[in-house]
Amino acid sequence: MNNKILKTNAKIVCGASVVGRKEKEGPIGECFDICDTTDKFDQKTWEKAEIEMQKRALTLALEKSGFSENDIGAMFAGDLLNQCIGSAYGLLDFDIPYFGLYGACSTAVEGLMLASLLISGGHFKRCASVASSHFCSAEQQYRTPLEYGGQRSPTAQWTVTGAGAFITEKSETDRGVFITEALPGIVIDKGINDASNMGAAMAPAALDTLLRFFKESKTSPSDYDAIYTGDLGHEGSLILREFMSIEGYDMGEDYFDCGNIIFDREAQDVHSGGSGCGCSAVVLASYILPKLKSGELKNALLIGTGAMMSPSSLKQGLSIPAIAHLIKLEHK
Amino acid sequence: MNNKILKTNAKIVCGASVVGRKEKEGPIGECFDICDTTDKFDQKTWEKAEIEMQKRALTLALEKSGFSENDIGAMFAGDLLNQCIGSAYGLLDFDIPYFGLYGACSTAVEGLMLASLLISGGHFKRCASVASSHFCSAEQQYRTPLEYGGQRSPTAQWTVTGAGAFITEKSETDRGVFITEALPGIVIDKGINDASNMGAAMAPAALDTLLRFFKESKTSPSDYDAIYTGDLGHEGSLILREFMSIEGYDMGEDYFDCGNIIFDREAQDVHSGGSGCGCSAVVLASYILPKLKSGELKNALLIGTGAMMSPSSLKQGLSIPAIAHLIKLEHK
Numbered sequence: 001m002n003n004k005i006l007k008t009n010a011k012i013v014c015g016a017s018v019v020g021r022k023e024k025e026g027p028i029g030e031c032f033d034i035c036d037t038t039d040k041f042d043q044k045t046w047e048k049a050e051i052e053m054q055k056r057a058l059t060l061a062l063e064k065s066g067f068s069e070n071d072i073g074a075m076f077a078g079d080l081l082n083q084c085i086g087s088a089y090g091l092l093d094f095d096i097p098y099f100g101l102y103g104a105c106s107t108a109v110e111g112l113m114l115a116s117l118l119i120s121g122g123h124f125k126r127c128a129s130v131a132s133s134h135f136c137s138a139e140q141q142y143r144t145p146l147e148y149g150g151q152r153s154p155t156a157q158w159t160v161t162g163a164g165a166f167i168t169e170k171s172e173t174d175r176g177v178f179i180t181e182a183l184p185g186i187v188i189d190k191g192i193n194d195a196s197n198m199g200a201a202m203a204p205a206a207l208d209t210l211l212r213f214f215k216e217s218k219t220s221p222s223d224y225d226a227i228y229t230g231d232l233g234h235e236g237s238l239i240l241r242e243f244m245s246i247e248g249y250d251m252g253e254d255y256f257d258c259g260n261i262i263f264d265r266e267a268q269d270v271h272s273g274g275s276g277c278g279c280s281a282v283v284l285a286s287y288i289l290p291k292l293k294s295g296e297l298k299n300a301l302l303i304g305t306g307a308m309m310s311p312s313s314l315k316q317g318l319s320i321p322a323i324a325h326l327i328k329l330e331h332k
Numbered sequence: 333m334n335n336k337i338l339k340t341n342a343k344i345v346c347g348a349s350v351v352g353r354k355e356k357e358g359p360i361g362e363c364f365d366i367c368d369t370t371d372k373f374d375q376k377t378w379e380k381a382e383i384e385m386q387k388r389a390l391t392l393a394l395e396k397s398g399f400s401e402n403d404i405g406a407m408f409a410g411d412l413l414n415q416c417i418g419s420a421y422g423l424l425d426f427d428i429p430y431f432g433l434y435g436a437c438s439t440a441v442e443g444l445m446l447a448s449l450l451i452s453g454g455h456f457k458r459c460a461s462v463a464s465s466h467f468c469s470a471e472q473q474y475r476t477p478l479e480y481g482g483q484r485s486p487t488a489q490w491t492v493t494g495a496g497a498f499i500t501e502k503s504e505t506d507r508g509v510f511i512t513e514a515l516p517g518i519v520i521d522k523g524i525n526d527a528s529n530m531g532a533a534m535a536p537a538a539l540d541t542l543l544r545f546f547k548e549s550k551t552s553p554s555d556y557d558a559i560y561t562g563d564l565g566h567e568g569s570l571i572l573r574e575f576m577s578i579e580g581y582d583m584g585e586d587y588f589d590c591g592n593i594i595f596d597r598e599a600q601d602v603h604s605g606g607s608g609c610g611c612s613a614v615v616l617a618s619y620i621l622p623k624l625k626s627g628e629l630k631n632a633l634l635i636g637t638g639a640m641m642s643p644s645s646l647k648q649g650l651s652i653p654a655i656a657h658l659i660k661l662e663h664k
Contacts (some may be wrong), residue, residue: 004405006455047649054381071335074516081642082414086436088640088653097516098655099442100640102416102434110431114446121453123338184406184429188421308420308432310413316377321420323430 003216004019006182010116012329013067013126013167013176015285016060018053019131020161022270023282026263031161031286033060039136039161046137047081051279054079054090054132060126061165072096072167073124076111078103078130079158082141086132090163096193098129105202105231106185107131108164108281109304109325115168116179116327125170132163133276142195142311155197157233157275160190160262164281174332177292181328183213189321193314196288198237199259199272200322202305206232207243209324214249221251225297228288229324230280231259258283275311280304292331299330338514342448345399345458345499345663347617348392352384352467352493354602355614358595363618364494365392371468371493378468379413382559383497385610386411386422386464393497404428404499405456408443410435411464411609413490414473418464422495428460437534437563438517440465440496440613441636441657447500448511448659457502464495465608472486474527474581474643486531489565489607494593496613506664509624515545518614521653525646531591531604532566533652534637538564538573541635541656546581553583557629560620561656562612562637564590565605590615612636622661631662 017032020039024032034056041052062069070090075094078101079086086098111129118124134232136146138159143152188208192201199243206229214220221227221244232240237257244251259273259281268309284302291297306325309320351364352371361367366388368374373384394401407426410433412420419432435442443461450456470476470491476482503510520540524533546552553559553576564572569589576583579580590612591605612659616634622628636659641652 043509047644047648048650078434080415082644083436083640084410085640085642085645085650088655089645089650091654092519092521095518098519099446099656100434100436100515100638102410102432104415104432114431116454117450117453121449121455123449123453169574184431186427187424189424202512293642306432308415308417310415312379312414313417313421318380318417318421321424323420323432 003212005216006117006235008116008120009171010168010183011171011176012118013169014061014064015164015166015289016064017059017282017285018113018163019282022268023160023162023262026268028261028287032282047085048075050132050134050137051090054086057163057165058091058094058128058130061167065167067332069094069096072126072128074099075128076101076114077130078107080138084123100163104306104308104325105275105277106304106306106325107277109302109327112166112179113182113325113327116182119168119170127168128165130165131157131277131281133278135159135161138276151269153196153271155235157198157259157272158263158270159276160274160279161276162282164285176332177289178332179327180330183209183324183326185209187321187323187324189319191319193319197235197313198275198307199233200239202232202322203236203239205322206240206303206305209326211247213326221249221282224299224301225254226300227255228300229257229303231275232257232305233275234261234265235272244248289305292329295331295332302327302329335544337548338446338449340452340511340514341503342451342500342511343503343508345501346393346396347496347498347621348389348396349529349614350495354415354600355492356495356519358600359362360593360619363397364614368470377607378466379417382418382464382466382469383422385454386418386462389495390423390460390462397499401426401428404458404460406431407460408433408446409462410439412470422426426481428645432516436638436639436640437544437607437609438655438657439609441634442496444511445514445657445659448514451500451502459500460497462497463609463613465491465610467491470608484603485528485568487604489530489591489604490602491608492611494607494610496617508664509621510664511659512662512664515541515658517541517655517657519653519655521651523651525651527646529567530607530639531565532571532640534564534654535568535571537654537656538572538635541658545581545658553581556631556633557586558632559587560632561635562591563607564637565607566597567604589594610663624661627663634659634661
């Protein structure tokens with residue numbers, strides 16, 4: 001029963017992305033909607049900057065959709081900050097019922113999944129989902145304040161400064177980009193305890209979800225125009241590819257990781273690539289969705305990956321549990 | 333649209349509660365299932381103790397229900413620890429798809445609400461939901477380590493050491509305790525910035541949800557055998573009662589707060605009463621549910637209340653946003 005693929009039918013009306021400078025300077029920088037090259041978004045602290053990014057992302061998504069907050073039945077949101085303050089404060093001005101999530105970097109997909117399930121179940125006509133991360137707020141919370149200038153290991157990833165917001169709705173027509181299937185992740189911990197190698201910690205979760213999905217759906221990677229993982233980065237995506245191969249699945253040339261897409265790993269000195277709740281959120285909003293809207297991709301799988309440790313749990317000798325939520329996206 | 337009461341039809345099969353010493357010594361101490369009077373649950377740190385509590389709570393709930401983890405389609409869980417490690421690690425051993433939540437102290441109700449919605453929508457036959465808090469892990473994270481012996485203000489609340497787990501399912505019969513209606517909360521911030529008075533910060537959120545519920549349902553407090561708020565405590569529940577009265581609703585003698593139920597405020601020196609994700613979770617599991625099962629209560633409202641600030645947001649001068657999720661429980 002735990003392999004049950006959930007059938008959904010929710011249309012992604014639009015996505016909106018808000019990013020910082022490094023993201024704007026990256027390979028898909030031109031795709032993003034809003035950028036503040038100071039990364040500060042007119043705020044005095046990094047936490048407030050992230051809060052502001054969520055606010056601007058949802059404001060823009062509503063503008064693009066043409067709907068007002070009164071048209072949205074519920075919103076699903078989360079981020080990496082302690083007590084998820086990026087979302088609680090960032091979305092405070094919106095008079096919309098709020099479900100707070102904590103899925104680490106899988107949050108964007110977790111939110112889209114819950115929104116599409118509740119829309120398909122007839123509970124809401126239209127939902128929003130929002131997720132964010134900020135390099136500077138994440139560094140000081142998870143590692144050290146920026147001013148320390150700590151060295152980074154080769155497997156370390158670079159937290160994306162980005163917020164993505166999405167509007168999903170019950171389909172009025174059969175045209176558009178739809179979330180048609182969903183497979184929620186199971187928490188997996190394979191004993192990795194190096195916080196500078198989260199790709200290795202998360203790859204087994206992505207593996208578990210993908211294997212469950214392919215077995216249950218009786219499909220294989222070649223049945224999809226593209227497969228995207230959220231933020232396994234260079235290291236993690238190589239591990240996933242290798243482990244999938246051992247299990248008999250060739251991930252092929254159409255498998256990508258959002259953490260590899262958003263930065264030029266060599267030129268931008270980001271070591272193993274991008275990470276963070278904002279990574280898959282902004283890449284989906286501004287890079288993957290347009291490909292699905294135009295029909296360049298007829299279908300795609302997006303696997304939101306999250307590492308669920310905290311600085312405290314690592315200090316107490318625990319390893320890193322991870323999760324991977326999968327949604328199937330279709331152009332119709 | 334944002335006042336829409338969601339109709340659900342999910343049966344609460346059972347609840348299980350795990351508590352510490354102070355809870356066991358309180359007025360309803362005899363009701364709880366599992367207690368460790370050391371508050372340590374055989375662990376070396378408070379965080380690991382909380383992790384262990386979640387594990388024991390869900391293990392017991394499954395035992396009581398007679399179901400195995402393979403019978404559970406998904407679980408919804410959260411806690412107050414940074415990055416919600418109580419849930420991520422506590423439920424790691426269960427091979428069940430996992431949705432991580434952050435609703436602060438409203439998490440137990442948020443989880444039950446999402447479980448009942450997804451069950452009613454036909455996505456899952458059966459779900460689990462879990463929430464926890466631990467006095468000692470919360471003190472050192474939100475305030476100061478216990479060893480400091482900091483003084484507490486009269487409006488301060490005492491975080492409950494408790495974990496509650498619930499199994500909900502699609503009704504096979506029409507007998508039992510059902511979640512029949514749900515109204516998700518909207519984040520409300522009325523400018524309270526005193527972390528020692530969270531009751532005052534959360535009362536306006538409870539007010540907002542209750543007013544929306546009564547207006548939309550065309551009911552009033554007297555239509556319910558009991559109304560419970562999660563953890564407004566002494567101070568917050570007085571504020572709610574007064575504000576409801578100003579709005580024309582007499583909360584009457586059947587309004588209670590779980591934070592007032594779980595401790596003897598005077599004798600146990602807990603100032604304004606209990607709080608934390610575990611508060612409403614264990615009071616529901618072991619005190620309210622039995623009353624509904626026996627028919628002593630034919631119906632009840634439970635409003636999970638949560639204060640969504642973090643130590644960082646308070647230090648940066650922000651006030652406390654709060655949320656209140658409402659579910660209607662019925663004996664059938």
